[in-house]
Amino acid sequence: xxxxxxxxxxxxxxxxxxxxxxxxxxxxxxxxxxxxxxxxxxxxxxxxxxxxxxxxxxxxxxx
Numbered sequence: 001x002x003x004x005x006x007x008x009x010x011x012x013x014x015x016x017x018x019x020x021x022x023x024x025x026x027x028x029x030x031x032x033x034x035x036x037x038x039x040x041x042x043x044x045x046x047x048x049x050x051x052x053x054x055x056x057x058x059x060x061x062x063x
Contacts, residue, residue, distance in 0.1 A: 036050040
């Protein structure tokens with residue numbers, strides 16, 4: 001676990017990487033079911049890409 005945290009700390013030193021932590025008491029979050037990517041897209045805002053067992057979904061914060 002220490003090595004994983006060290007690696008995350010290394011990655012956050014890069015200008016285009018941001019590490020966000022979902023609080024443990026969160027009950028409804030896209031990342032709880034599977035992995036996801038949060039993308040900041042020029043002229044489109046924040047986008048969430050998530051792959052699930054039934055397919056993939058791309059959601060925008062600009063809905």
